[in-house]
Amino acid sequence: MYRRRRGFSMSAQVLLDDDELARYARTTLAGSDAGSLLVADGGQTICSQISVSVRDDGGEAVMVVPTARAPWLNAPRPRWGSLVLEPADESGVGVTLSGRLQRLSQRANAETHPHCSSSLARSQETQVAMRVEEVWVSCPRRAELPPNVAGVRQVPLLRYANAEPDLFAANSRRVMKHLNTFHGEQLRAWAVSHTDEELEQIAGASVSSLSRTALHLWVIGPDGATGTQVEFPAALQSFDELGELIRREIESPR
Structure with missing residues (x-):
């Protein structure tokens, strides 16, 4: 998980300044409809990895998760999660947002049975908000790029909070x-x-x-x-x- 700089080599840096990276991260979130959510067990171990739908709420991520696959929703204290978003363009530069998860609301996902005129609640979904505390940008290692272009870099949270997304690109x-x-x-x-x-x-x-x-x-x-x-x-x-x-x-x- 992208947390506290553990498990990531910072020797290879993405060659962009903090403002560009922050804008790219905001744009990626604004343009994302889905992502992969990794949730820790209260420590450093990942206890859950699920696909979620995503929407941008002013730089914070609001997700809809399947309740049955998220037992951590009932934890006594907010869990730490990392939301992995697909690259916003063909550059392959990915974004991961990390922070504490807050349960917002629960709802029934109604599906119509083919042999019944009424809608049947087939599953429960829960809205979860992430209070973004860490922002990571990663650039894959590609043969046509110099070796020092690949790597993982943390974006200063204040720069991320102040950045405006490019809504056209998003x-x-x-x-x-x-x-x-x-x-x-x-x-x-x-x-x-x-x-x-x-x-x-x-x-x-x-x-x-x-x-x-x-x-x-x-x-x-x-x-x-x-x-x-x-x-x-x-x-x-x-x-x-x-x-x-x-x-x-x-x-x-x-």
Whole structure:
């Protein structure tokens, strides 16, 4: 667990300053819908590891945990936990938040039985808040990076508390998922403007990365999948502008 600097070599540092790391950590939490929660048994031993849904509450993490898999909820004193979040982008830089866990509320998770018109409570879920006391950022060791780029670094808590998340970056994964899930046909039509293929030759298209200035579009054509970097005419200020851009280019003659 990320606690008290135990078990982590600090000789290899992530080459970013504290303010950048704090902003990255806040952005990662703001863009996370799920994470892995590790809970200690009151000491240094992990007694539980479960997948949880996550939402950002001003830098604090609020999680929904399955009650039956979290016996530590009934502990007489708040337990210490570590929430591991997936990287916010393709850099592979991960974020772990650690702190004491506080039980907020319990609720029934209602599911509809296929042979019954009424909803049946199949499981119980509990909301848990983490009072963030430690913030860790880790960069994986990659062959193309210098050895001193990889490592684990603790972010000063005050810097984390004062940082503002990049909400565009935080929500870009949700927007990409929405585009790929619900707007596949529009992406196919849009891909015609950025490839040499006709619409009938394009089997599918999807977005794999998105920033304010560009996105990466994968197009499945006669020769397989190819990636195309689409640069925007101007930096996006909102996701609505991306939708308008796609619509205009689809409607414009090739």
